[in-house]
Amino acid sequence: MDHLTDLLVELLAMPCVTGEEGPIADWLADRYASRGDVVIRVGNSVVVAPPEVEGDDRPTVLLVGHTDVVPPTEDDITPRVEGDRVVGRGASDMKSGLAVGMDAFEDGALRGGRYRLVLVAYAGEEGPHEANELRDVLEAVPGLAAAELAVVLEPTDLRVQLGCMGALHAQVTIHGQQAHSARPWQGDNALSKAGAWLASWHDRPPVDVEVDGLTYREVASPTQAWTTSARNVIPGEFTVSINYRFAPDKTVAQAEAWLAETIGDVGTIEVVDRAPACPPSRHAPAVEAFVAAADAQSSVAPGGAQSSIAPQQSWTDVARFAEVGVPALNFGPGITSQSHQRGEHVPIANLAPAREVLGRFLAG
Template sequence: MPALDLTQSSVDLTRVICDIPSVSGEETTLADLIHEAVSALDHLEVYRDGDTIVARTHLGRDRRVAIAGHIDTVPINGNVPTQDRVVDGNQVLWGRGTVDMKAGVAVQLVLAAELTDPTVDITWMWYDHEEVDAELNGLTRLSRTRPDLFAADFAILGEPSNGEVEGGCNGNLRALVTTTGVRAHSARSWIGENAIHAAAPILTRLAEHRAREVTVDGLVYREGLNAVRISGGIAGNVIPDECRVEVNYRFAPSRDAAEAERVVRDVFSGFDVEIVDLAEGARPGLDAELAQDFVRAVGAEPRPKYGWTDVARFSALGVPAVNYGPGDPHLAHHDEERVPVAQIEAVERGLRAWLSAG
C-alpha cells in the first residue's frame, strides 16, 4: 500500500482513504498509513494506542484545541471504490465513508501536515471503532490509558454536519424489553403461552409515544423512542417462549443517563427492561469564548446534533465541543453515501482560517 501523501488536496486524499477499507474492527491498514504519515512531520509529537493515533503540537500557546475524527466505517455494500459523480448539478465523491467521515479525516490530515505554526496548540486524534459499541471505541480506550491527551480548551469533531456547526449531541440508550411465555407445539397452541403475542403492548406503547422537542442553550433537540429490532421463536412449529424488542432512545442533552433510563423504564412499566448501552449527550458548548470565535471564523449558524457523537466524551471532561465536517448526516451509512466536493473544500478553508488567524 503506497504511503499517504498529505501534500495533496483534501478532496484527492478523501478518495485515497475511502478506497482503503476500514470497517470497524479492520482499521489497522489505514491506521498504519496515518501513523507513518504523521510520524514523518517534525512539528508533531505522535502517540499510538492500538489503531488510534494522536498527534500534538507543543508551541507554548495559551490555548489548546482537540480536533478528532474516526477512521472506521459501517460495512461496505457495493460502494467502494470511490467514484466521481454529478448529482443535482454538484460534483460529489460517492462511496462508503465519504460522509461518515473520511472526508472530515482527510481535511484534518492535510491541515495537520500544513499548519506548523497555528495560533493555538492542536491535538489531532484519529480513532477506531466509533461505529460499534461505545466500550470498543478508541477514545474510550485512550481515556483510560492516556486521559491527559484529552486536555483542551475546546474540541471539534469532524462528524458530517453539511459544513455547518452542530453543537453538542443527543444522548443514546439501547434497551431490551422482554416478554416470556411457554413453549408448545403450534398445532396445540392453547397449551402454551405465546411470548411474541405478549409483546404487542410494547409496540403499541412505542407507536403511541410522542417524542419531545427540547430547547437546550438556544438549540432545539428532537428526541426519539423507537423499536429497532425484534427477535423471538426457535422453529416454525413451536410456540415461542421468549420475545425481545430492542428499543433505541435518543434523548436531549438536558437529561442525564439516570433520567433517560427512568423514562424508558416508565414507558415499559410492567415489562422486563435491560439497559444494554447508554451514552449521555452533550450540551452545545457554544458559550465558550473559543467556540464563539470558531463560529464567527467559519461563518456558520449553529444547529443541534441529533445523533450521538464523541463530542459527549469531551463534554463529560468539561471540554466544550462541536461537530463540524463535510457531508449530509442523512446520508451517513446510506448506500448512496456521497459528499459534495465544494463542502470538503469549504470545511478545509474554514478550519484553516480559524487555526491560522492572526
C-alpha cells in the same frame, strides 16, 4: 482544492469497518512519522502532534475524527468520483471530515499560528459505546484533557452542531408459554401477545426539548425483534430492542427511569448500552470563536446567510470530551442524511468551505 478530493478517495480505499482499523492506523502512523511529527499509537488509534518546542504555551486545539465505518454495500464499496460528488463507504461519515482535518493539520502556516494543533484519529466509534477507543486515548495521552477546544469532524452539513443526544439501548423481553404450534392453546404466544404494545410505538411523536436556545428532538423506537424458537414452536419469549435518544437536559439515570416508566410492566427490561448526552458548550470562548468563523463563511455562501448553529441530533464523541472538561463541537463537510446510507457520498463542493472555516478559525 483537488488535493482534498484525492486525499478523501485515498482514505476511502481503506474500508476499515469497526474492528478492522489496523491498516489505516499503520498508514497514518507511517505518514506522520515520515514527516517528523510525534506519533502516539493507542490500540488502533493514532495521535499526532508537532515536535515540542520549549516555551510553546499556545492553547491546544484537537482535530478529531474516527477512522472506522459501518459495513459497506455493493453501491459504495468501491470509492470513486461521480460527477460532483465522491462516493464511498464513509464519504460523509466521516472520512471527508478526517481529510479536511488532516489537511489543516498539515498546513505549515496554521501549525505556526495561534493554536498548537493535535490530530486525533481514533477507532471504534461506530461500534458499542464501551469499545470506542477515544476514552483510552484521552486517558493514555498526556495533555489532551487540557485542550482549549476539540473539533469533532462529524458530518454536519457545514453547520456547527453543538452538544449531542444521549443514547440508550434496552432489550424488552415479553414472556409467555412455549408450546407446539399444532396446539397453540397449550401455550401463550409471547410474539402475538406483544402485538398491541409493539404497534403503539409506530405513531409515537418526537418530543422537542430546548437546551440553551437549541431544540433537540427526543425519540424512542423499536429497532430489532426476535425469538429463539423454531418455526413450529409457539414462542415463550419475544425480545424487542428499544433505542431511546434523549436530550442534554437529562442524565443517563433520568433517561433510564423514563424508559422504564414508558415501557411499564409489559416485560422485563435490560439496558445493554448507554451513552450520556452532552449539553452545548455554547458560551466557551473557543466555541464562540469557531462559530464566528463559520458565520463569516455562511454569509458568503450561495443562497445567502443562514444560522451556522444547530443542535446535534445523534450521539457523538463531544460527550466524551465533556466528561474530561474539554469544550467540543461538531463540524464537518459530510451530509447527515448520507450517514450509513447505501451509495454513501459527499459533495465535492462541501470540502473547500469546511476547510476554509477550519482555517479561518485556526488562523485567529
